[in-house]
Amino acid sequence: MSGTTTMVAHELTAERAGEWIRRWDLQQERYACDREARFTVIADVVETATAAVGRPLLADLGCGPGSLAARLAGRIPRAEVVGVDTDPLLLALGRAHHGSLVRFADATIGEPGWLSALGLDRPLDAVVSATALHYLPEPALLAVYGQLRESLRPGGVLVNGDHLFQEDPAVARLAAVVGRRHAERHGADAHEDWRGWWAAATRAPELAGPLAERARRGPAPAATTG
């Protein structure tokens, strides 16, 4: 018996990655409907703090597919922007779509050597992060802050736009209600949610390679789980 096998290569083009990132941004707005305003405020701080620097070096921690990093690169075109994340699929999307604006580093923040993976050749002028650092357990986060202090130039800034976990259950309940109502008023709850985005990504042939790498790596390291 004879037969032929046809293999169709599905390429992750810059355009297709851009569609996934736009969908990611809408999904993220479910959880932070002021996300764009937050990015703008972060960029205001970074732009001001680096105004006198010829070629500012900026890092975005837990950059995902690079939404904030790319906005910073657009706002401060003379800057060198490094995004660091541990997720191969999000990194693949970022590299495919924002690769000309942002250098993406594959590392797990908090693990030994994570800062070296960023390939920095001079002190950082600014470190930013959006809704990512809360994944780190408190001791790991404190250690990371200490390392960043050593890596920033004097006068450099760290701007973290994140959601903090509320330890007091009563405050946590209030925060959940306020957050949900805020999202409803902005229509953000109509967007696809996190699970929906990942379920769709899992079925996309052009993402099969990064998904296989994600599966090969197994569950996210302890420092990346809430």
Ligand SMILES: C[S@@+](CC[C@H](N)C(=O)[O-])C[C@H]1O[C@@H](n2cnc3c(N)ncnc32)[C@H](O)[C@@H]1O
């Ligand atoms: C909610 S997403 C936010 C992504 C991006 N900052 C944004 O606003 O679109 C959290 C990101 O943090 C990353 N992350 C969590 N823990 C990490 C760690 N220890 N090292 C690197 N990345 C981490 C995840 O892979 C994910 O991309």
